Amino acid sequence: MSRLRLDRRRFLALSGAGAAGLLLSGCDAVSRAPWFRDLAGQTDKLTQAAQRLVLGPQTLAREFPESAISSYFRANGNTDVANGIYHQFARTEFVDYPLPVEGLVSRPKSFTMAELKAYPQRTQITRHDCVEGWSCIGKWTGPALAHVLNEVGLQPNARYVVFHCWDTFATFSGSVPYYESIDLEDAFHPQTILAHEMNGAPLTIPHGAPLRLRVERQLGYKHAKFVRSIEVVESFDQIHGGQGGYYEDINGYEWYAGI
Numbered sequence: 001m002s003r004l005r006l007d008r009r010r011f012l013a014l015s016g017a018g019a020a021g022l023l024l025s026g027c028d029a030v031s032r033a034p035w036f037r038d039l040a041g042q043t044d045k046l047t048q049a050a051q052r053l054v055l056g057p058q059t060l061a062r063e064f065p066e067s068a069i070s071s072y073f074r075a076n077g078n079t080d081v082a083n084g085i086y087h088q089f090a091r092t093e094f095v096d097y098p099l100p101v102e103g104l105v106s107r108p109k110s111f112t113m114a115e116l117k118a119y120p121q122r123t124q125i126t127r128h129d130c131v132e133g134w135s136c137i138g139k140w141t142g143p144a145l146a147h148v149l150n151e152v153g154l155q156p157n158a159r160y161v162v163f164h165c166w167d168t169f170a171t172f173s174g175s176v177p178y179y180e181s182i183d184l185e186d187a188f189h190p191q192t193i194l195a196h197e198m199n200g201a202p203l204t205i206p207h208g209a210p211l212r213l214r215v216e217r218q219l220g221y222k223h224a225k226f227v228r229s230i231e232v233v234e235s236f237d238q239i240h241g242g243q244g245g246y247y248e249d250i251n252g253y254e255w256y257a258g259i
């Protein structure tokens with residue numbers, strides 16, 4: 001994840017001023033910028049492939065002892081949902097909450113919370129790293145996403161798993177929903193869970209009740225809160241801004257946000 005960002009406008013200004021040599025010398029800030037890689041005809045797969053070459057596909061994110069759990073875990077991004085249907089579910093502690101899983105699956109299905117809780121549960125104490133520069137350690141519990149995907153069965157052309165969320169952000173082009181996506185390698189990773197508990201208690205609304213993704217090898221913005229539905233796709237070109245996530249579309253954040 002490049003923390004040093006240079007936007008397109010500034011880059012063009014720089015190169016206009018004769019600083020194109022910067023580019024040829026392979027300046028890191030420039031060559032790591034997402035728009036530059038697109039410009040160069042490459043994609044996020046570069047980062048992804050490089051990280052996986054070094055770490056191997058099944059590397060686990062570090063897990064911590066109970067004593068390391070942060071006494072205060074910051075809630076970030078949207079901490080509530082402006083949607084009446086969502087709040088109807090909230091009023092009854094989400095007992096009737098449905099989780100539809102659709103798209104390139106063989107048996108589309110709407111899961112109940114009871115079904116999700118009936119799968120083997122995984123509990124993991126991990127560090128959440130936000131791109132803004134803060135971290136907190138928390139304990140998360142939920143079924144591996146793999147159980148859900150195996151139940152619905154993936155079609156041969158399935159490549160990405162998209163998480164549509166209940167909350168929205170106001171942008172210049174109107175109100176847009178939060179969403180995120182991951183590839184199948186992360187989707188089937190053992191630490192990728194649909195968490196319904198945080199620190200041993202049901203997930204609170206600020207932290208994404210009743211279900212939020214934990215995808216532990218990536219930065220905070222990939223961890224979709226308030227998951228409303230899951231869609232399996234071959235490409236996310238046709239979904240919202242086409243970059244695979246809200247922050248990817250709006251802020252140019254990298255799709256693969258490896259820590």
Ligand SMILES: Nc1nc2c(c(=O)[nH]1)N[C@H]1C(S)=C(S)[C@@H](COP(=O)(O)O)O[C@H]1N2
Binds near residue numbers: 076077208223224
């Ligand atoms: N639906 C939704 N998911 C989201 C966000 C959001 O605004 N809406 N913010 C993201 C960001 S930037 C971070 S750091 C984490 C914050 O999770 P927390 O509130 O439990 O700390 O959620 C991520 N997932």
Ligand SMILES: [Mo]
Binds near residue numbers: 076129131220221
């Ligand atoms: Mo974040």
